[in-house]
Each structure stands twice: as structure tokens, then as C-alpha cells.
Amino acid sequence: MPRVPRTAGITTAALALALLATAPAMGDEPVVSDPCVVAHFDLAGGESPENLALAPDGSADLTLSTARQVVNVTRTGRKRVLATLPAVANPHTPVVGKAVVLGIARAENGTLYVNYATGTSATGIWRIPAGGGRPRQIAQLPPGGFPNGLALDERRGVLYAADSVLGTVWRVPRSGGKPTAWATGAALQPRNAPPAARVGVNGLRLHRDAVWVSNTNAGTLLRIPVHGSGSAGAIETRATGLFAIDDFGFVERHRDTALAALIGGSEVTLVRPDGTHRVVLSRQDGLSNPTSVAVRGRTAYISSAAYFTQSAPNLLLARVHQRDRG
Template sequence: MDHHYRRRTLLSALVVAGVAAGQATVPAFASTAPLSAAQEVAHFDIAGLQQPENITLEPGGAADVTFNRARQIARVTPDGQTSILATLPAPASGTATVSGIVRATDGTLYVNYNAGGRSGVWRVRSGHAPEQVAALPDVKALNGLALDERHHTLYATDSSTGTVWKVSPSNGATSLWADGEALEPSTGGHSSGFGANGIKVHDDAVWVSNTDKGTLLRIPIDAHGAAGAVTTKAEGLTSIDDFAFVGHGDRVLAAQNFAGSVALVDPDGTHRTVLTAQDGLSNPTSVAVRGKTVYVTSGAYFTHSDPNLLLARLAH
């Protein structure tokens, strides 16, 4: 059983539990300030396994996305034209998924690949075949990926164990960077099995979302590059997946996967829904922001309908 099937079935149980408790999973309104003009610019082929999991942006405004079960990296222009940049090699046996993606300033793309003995971080460059940068064959469910270009370091989450791994793109060295209860999945019958998920480097800290616990976490990077104490910056973010920072402060736009919404999280931890299924979301998986443009991918893992890329306008 692949880990995305397990996530779909277990998170579906959480949806049922939320409804039973009187929690609304999809608010009945469309885009809310400061977002407006939401528009689906690209629709992907679900029959071809084109379900976007993560996103990174090109300087000209195009988006590079991972189609996780197709093992593909695709580029989508702002007007919705889609081209396949690379397909990662199939594993010797079993299923494989490509998840987190980041772009270095030289145009190199790094992606997380779950593929048994081929699991790890891979590099994708124009004109070159995909190549493995670092092997992580024992990691259960590589998910989010972040790049600290100043220190030439990658950080990857393992959602199954609730850990953060540090990876050198230069020599492929890997080490466990952060773990602990705050990053782990919940225990009990309604756990999805997904703890640490989305990840970003922001203001000398690594920020991580915990899907099961609905939390947004901050882990400072100390002077030696080690992880400091984990603090919780926001709670109550149902099924939070990936996220992105807005501007230079600590405001965040967070994709809430099976809840079918995007939330704006203020620095004090308060949050409100700003995009819903009425805007075109279909289980949003990741968010990116460039200037006043917001990009949201939808993987349609639970709706099984209309995986897409949505763009919205940010007022301030």
C-alpha cells in the first residue's frame, strides 16, 4: 500500500470525524481579502496521474510542479501551458512518488523522491538526466523540501516519522536535524500518519507544518547550524499541507488539504480562510507567492476531480 493511499483513507476518516463534531470542512464562500481574482489557469490529467504535490517558481512567473505518482516534474506558464521537464527513473519494484521541490538561483531543481532503494533528494537540470544527490533509503515518507542557499543546505521532512533531515547538495551528506513530539504524527485511531509536512527556511529558522496536529512550527537555526527549540506559531489549521510566506514578515498562506481551503495566518497565530472550493480548490497541496501573485496547486487526492493550478491576486 503506497503512503498516499494510506493518507487518503486515514484523512477521510478525519473528515468524517470533523463533520460529526460539527466542524465545517469547506466554508461556503469564495475568495476573501486580501486575496481576489482567483482563477484556475491550468487543469491537469488525473487519469495520467498528474496530481501536483509541490511547487516552486521560475523568475519569469512560470511554476515548476511535481506530479507525485507520475514521477514527473512539469513547468506551467502563467497562461496554463504545461510541459514535462523530467521523469524520474522507475524503482526496481513497487510504487514511487515525487514530492517536495525547490529551485536554486542557478536554475537547478531539487526534488524529494520516494522510491525504495532510490529514495532521497534528486537534482534536475536542463539538458541532463535526473541524478540522485543524496540517498535516504530508510526514510519512510519524504515530503516537504526547503533550500537554504546561503548555507548551501537542503532540509527535507519525513512525514511518517515526524523528522527533519539535513542534506548537503554538494556532497550528498545527510543527517537527522530535528525530531520530537511536536513534529510527529498524532496517535490514535484518527491519525493520518502524517506529521511534519511542508517546510520553509525563513529569517534564520526552519518552519514546518504538522498535518495531523494542525500546527505551524518554528525551529531556529543556531550559530553552528543545529536545530533550536521548537515553538508553535499557530494551531487549528486543519489538514495543513504546504505553506508560503507573504512579504518579509511572518504572515503565511497555508494550504489545508482535505479541508479544501487556504488560510491566511497572521504573526500572532490567528488565521482565517481566504480561498475555498468555490474558487476552484480541489484538495490544495502547496502555495507559492511572487510579488502580488499567489499560486496554489490542488492535487485532488480526495475529490478525485480537477487537479489544477490556481492563481489569485494579493492586495497587500
């Protein structure tokens, strides 16, 4: 989620500290430890790492929002630019006013898909060849929207995109074409915020036969079942009180346990299947307005965009493991 006014960020961060309650740790839940920043980015150059997708070799493909770039970053911090989205004349992007590249999804063959928000006809989903190359728009989304989180369902051959301004989850054929408003409703809408900070449905992940999304303004984690026909089921609220939640990732082997990035308070919280949650990483660990989380095996990858802090955008890795019962 790109930058909203600094005063709004400070105010909401204060509210978070006052209102966010966490539950005590449970003995059988994963523990997050040993955080380490492996890559730093240039804020002056627009290098705010917004979203990430993991490659088989353990590297991460990241979108750098206002730089309009997609980069690959190894576990040791080596960077390589994969693509740059084309500049747009006179962008009128909601929320930010600038052309920004946001969500990213990676296919098994290495093809990348990204959301590009511009306020023009260039707004939509763009495809990048495996290994990098020239991006190509495969689907237009409404210029007045803000396509944020993105996920690819390879089995069904469709992409899902979360529109933070229009409160809609779009569904688009993987090959491209006309989008369908797959899920809508009050639970996905932005709310209770000034215009420049109205961000509803945001992060999006596929997990256990459902599309899971976050609502930033509402502080909720939601589950939308995918029926056998491909249609959306009723929206279920799975967790609340997640102040300024952005993206999230599920912990493998722990069913519906997730790690969620709380952008306003510069925290990552562990969300349990029963909806309770506790903070496991904070700004003291190196977070600076985290926007995205992905987990593979025993490693969590967290990108910090530094939209509010205006300091130290980075990629951080941490260990995810079981609590020692001894």
C-alpha cells in the same frame, strides 16, 4: 501529501468543518482575491501536482506525484516536462505504496532538487539540471521514511527535507552526501491517525533565519530557529487548529503571515503572526485538496492534487493585495 483512504479524508473533512474556528479580518492584513485556475492535469495519468517552486519569469515548476514527473507551467497554463524520475521495481513506499515525487526546491541558477519516496534505496534527494534533463540521486534517505517538503538554503549550501513518517527534518549538503537528522521530537511526529494516514511533519519553508514546518496530523505550524553554527534551536509552535495542513508559503512584506494549504477541507487559510487564522479560498474557488502554496509579489500559486476528491487537479493563481481602507 499523496492520497490516503477516501473514508479517512471524508471523516477528517467533517471534523474540520465542525472544529475549525477563524478570526475576523484585520484592516492591515493581506487580502486574497480573483482566483483563477490556469492549468488542469490528468488524474488518470498520475498528474497530481504535489509541490511547486517559482521561476524568475513567473512560471512554476511542479512535481506530479505518481506520474514521477517535474513540469514547468507558465502563468498562461502552458506545460513542459522537465524530468521524469526513474521507475522503481516493487516500491514499498510508506503511506501510499507507490513511488512518488514530492517536495521541490529551485536554486538561483535554475537547478532543481526533488524528494523521491519509493520504499527502496532510490528514496532520497534527486537533482535535475537547469532547464530540465536526466535526474541524478545525490543523497539517500531511509527507505522506511517519506521525504516530503524540501527547501534549499543557498547561503549555507544545505538542503532541508521533512520526513513525514519518521518525524525528522533531514539536512543534506547541497552537493549531496550523507544526511544528518537536523531536527527531531514529538512536535514533528505523526499522531492520532490510522497507519495509512499517519503524516507528521510535511511542508517546509525557510523564512527569516528559521526552518518553518507544518505537522499534518497535529494541525500545527512550527518554527525551528537556525543557530549561527547551523544547528537547530528549540521547536516553537506558532499556530494550531490548522486541520490537515499540508504546505504553506509566506506573504512578502508581512513578516510571519502565511498562506497554508488545508488538504482535507480543500481550503487555503491566512495564518497571522499571532497564530489566528481565517479561510480565504475554498473549493468554490476551484481548490481540490490543495497541497502547496507559494507567493511572489502580488500573486499566490496554489497546487491542488485532488487526492481525496479524485476530481479536477489544477494550478490556481490568486491576487494578494492590501484591503482598501477607503
